[in-house]
Amino acid sequence: MKNANDSLLLELLREIRDLLRAHLEPTPSREAPAPEPPDRVWDDATYLVTTKEAMAILHASRNTVDALRREGRLTTYSRGRFVRLLRAEVEAARHWWSVPKGKI
Numbered sequence: 868m869k870n871a872n873d874s875l876l877l878e879l880l881r882e883i884r885d886l887l888r889a890h891l892e893p894t895p896s897r898e899a900p901a902p903e904p905p906d907r908v909w910d911d912a913t914y915l916v917t918t919k920e921a922m923a924i925l926h927a928s929r930n931t932v933d934a935l936r937r938e939g940r941l942t943t944y945s946r947g948r949f950v951r952l953l954r955a956e957v958e959a960a961r962h963w964w965s966v967p968k969g970k971i
Contacts, residue, residue, distance in 0.1 A: 915944065915951035924957050926970040935960065 916924065921932050921941070935941045936952070941960060944951045 914954055916954045916957055918950055918952065921952050921957045925961055925965050927965065935964070 918929060918932055921927075922929055925932065932941070932952075936943045936950075941956050942953050944953075
């Protein structure tokens with residue numbers, strides 16, 4: 868009886884280990900940098916926004932916007948010291964970040 872319980876327990880632990888590994892593996896979007904947008908898109912405000920514009924849309928501080936960027940929740944494009952964010956992602960973040968916090 869003890870061997871059957873031990874083997875069952877060992878099998879369950881292996882399954883839990885495999886599930887944890889699969890869950891904790893980094894996603895491809897966080898590993899590889901986002902592809903650089905073409906020049907015509909870089910300067911077009913309909914696709915990209917600056918960090919300052921993202922702050923205004925989200926009603927959030929710069930630290931919050933930077934934290935969302937670091938977490939990979941907002942895609943970041945950089946050219947030198949200039950940073951742009953996808954407008955569509957910032958608008959979506961407005962609903963899942965700002966609205967529940969009562970900022971809008």
